[in-house]
Amino acid sequence: MAVGRISPVTGHYVGIEVEGVQYRVFYLENGTGQPLVCQHTAGCHNHQWLGLLEDEEITGRYRVIAYDLARHGKSDPPLDREWWKEEYRLTADHFTAFIVAFCDALELEEPIFMGSSFGGNVALQLALRHPDRFKAVIPVEGADYAPGFYLDWWQHPHANAAQVCASGVWDLMAPQSPEHDRWATWFYYTQGSEAFKGDLYFYSVDHDLRGRLGEIDGERCPVVMLTGEYDYLTTPEDGRRTANAIRGAEFIEMREIGHFPMSENYPRFAQYLRQALQRIEQRTGG
Amino acid sequence: MTSATTDPVEEFRRLSDDDPELRAHGAYYSCTFLLDMEDHRFLVRMHRGRVEELVTDPEPLTAYDFAIRASADTWRGFSRRTPPPMCHGIWAATFRRGMRLEGDLLVLMQNLRCVTRQLELLRVTGPLVPAHRDTASSDS
Numbered sequence: 001m002a003v004g005r006i007s008p009v010t011g012h013y014v015g016i017e018v019e020g021v022q023y024r025v026f027y028l029e030n031g032t033g034q035p036l037v038c039q040h041t042a043g044c045h046n047h048q049w050l051g052l053l054e055d056e057e058i059t060g061r062y063r064v065i066a067y068d069l070a071r072h073g074k075s076d077p078p079l080d081r082e083w084w085k086e087e088y089r090l091t092a093d094h095f096t097a098f099i100v101a102f103c104d105a106l107e108l109e110e111p112i113f114m115g116s117s118f119g120g121n122v123a124l125q126l127a128l129r130h131p132d133r134f135k136a137v138i139p140v141e142g143a144d145y146a147p148g149f150y151l152d153w154w155q156h157p158h159a160n161a162a163q164v165c166a167s168g169v170w171d172l173m174a175p176q177s178p179e180h181d182r183w184a185t186w187f188y189y190t191q192g193s194e195a196f197k198g199d200l201y202f203y204s205v206d207h208d209l210r211g212r213l214g215e216i217d218g219e220r221c222p223v224v225m226l227t228g229e230y231d232y233l234t235t236p237e238d239g240r241r242t243a244n245a246i247r248g249a250e251f252i253e254m255r256e257i258g259h260f261p262m263s264e265n266y267p268r269f270a271q272y273l274r275q276a277l278q279r280i281e282q283r284t285g286g
Numbered sequence: 287m288t289s290a291t292t293d294p295v296e297e298f299r300r301l302s303d304d305d306p307e308l309r310a311h312g313a314y315y316s317c318t319f320l321l322d323m324e325d326h327r328f329l330v331r332m333h334r335g336r337v338e339e340l341v342t343d344p345e346p347l348t349a350y351d352f353a354i355r356a357s358a359d360t361w362r363g364f365s366r367r368t369p370p371p372m373c374h375g376i377w378a379a380t381f382r383r384g385m386r387l388e389g390d391l392l393v394l395m396q397n398l399r400c401v402t403r404q405l406e407l408l409r410v411t412g413p414l415v416p417a418h419r420d421t422a423s424s425d426s
Contacts, residue, residue, distance in 0.1 A: 148381065159395040167398040171375020175368050175409075230371045232378035 009053045016101045019094060021081050025102055026074035027067035031059025035108045038066040039115030041260060042203055043165055043196025044188050045073025051266025067102055071195040088198030091206045095122045096129050112280060114138035117259055118203040121146060131221035136280040140226045141259045143238040144213055150204040154197040161193035172259035174230035185263045218248030222283045224276040225251045230258035250279060293417035299337045301407045308335050308400055315400040317393050322355035328414055342416045352389035360385060365408040
């Protein structure tokens with residue numbers, strides 16, 4: 001970033017209520033036009049979307065909004081609940097209710113929702129539960145089911161949780177991705193270890209759409225899935241299988257990139273994102 | 287990548303000891319682990335970020351904290367300059383290529399940052415093959 005240059009990206013807080021509980025949600029935004037709401041990955045925060053937020057080719061036509069889920073980044077845990085007396089375990093019910101409440105608070109009309117990893121999985125949940133609230137969804141690195149990552153190691157008191165979370169997701173990224181961007185993603189991950197395991201309860205346990213993908217109407221709410229070839233959690237085969245089971249869904253495999261495409265290698269991800277947005281424009285009439 | 291006259295095992299040791307990341311973050315990196323590469327096994331004894339001992343095909347009862355075991359084929363992919371998908375890390379290979387993490391995994395987790403970095407040095411050395419073997423060609 002050039003010295004003295006002030007980014008057009010702005011940050012705001014908005015108050016929302018989800019399932020009777022109050023939250024103060026931080027979000028970054030830039031651009032005008034079609035709202036494009038972006039969810040970061042588990043245990044991370046909205047800096048993952050900085051490349052997109054500053055991509056003039058996109059922000060010239062889209063209002064890009066990247067929020068921090070509660071307990072992540074600058075969005076605090078619940079404001080009016082003794083959250084420290086409970087174990088945090090994210091559920092599909094809460095996650096989808098949170099996103100809808102956030103979009104309602106910002107009075108977003110027909111937003112496109114895009115999320116990666118657990119954000120990709122919740123994108124599928126939104127297409128299932130709220131097909132009329134969203135113009136389309138872009139599940140990135142998502143699948144009907146993603147077992148195996150709800151692990152005690154993320155919060156083991158005898159290990160450095162920040163480093164275990166950050167280095168534990170290191171090889172979810174592709175070796176071709178720029179080293180500096182991979183380390184930025186690693187750095188973001190050192191900041192989210194208190195939420196990571198609870199997020200993964202949703203990712204690997206509560207999110208299970210096996211046998212239910214036929215209930216998603218990808219004609220009513222277009223679904224365009226993107227998966228990187230280096231993603232070992234939700235592989236391209238998983239993404240393709242999931243898309244094939246959803247009526248009207250499309251799948252795009254991304255080469256030489258992994259599970260955090262928007263932050264590990266934004267320029268490469270942008271090529272595929274443009275394709276996805278173009279498909280949605282074609283199918284929804286802009 | 288490696289010439290027939292280069293000993294990849296010694297090269298791995300030299301790269302480990304000279305690595306800027308391990309030197310910067312390895313002050314508490316002290317543990318012993320086994321890399322089981324099917325054709326050969328390598329015992330790596332780390333002390334404060336330096337390789338104290340690197341033994342090829344250690345004696346059967348040699349003790350270690352944890353072991354990382356995979357097929358020779360998976361390790362060959364792991365040791366390429368740009369590893370192919372699913373051979374590009376111990377988590378990826380454990381989920382998708384039958385790699386096995388065994389022993390005291392808490393020690394692995396306590397040292398995960400340094401272990402991850404150190405194993406990526408295999409991308410520079412190429413597959414570990416003992417130097418005393420009389421041919422540089424693959425035997426599997």
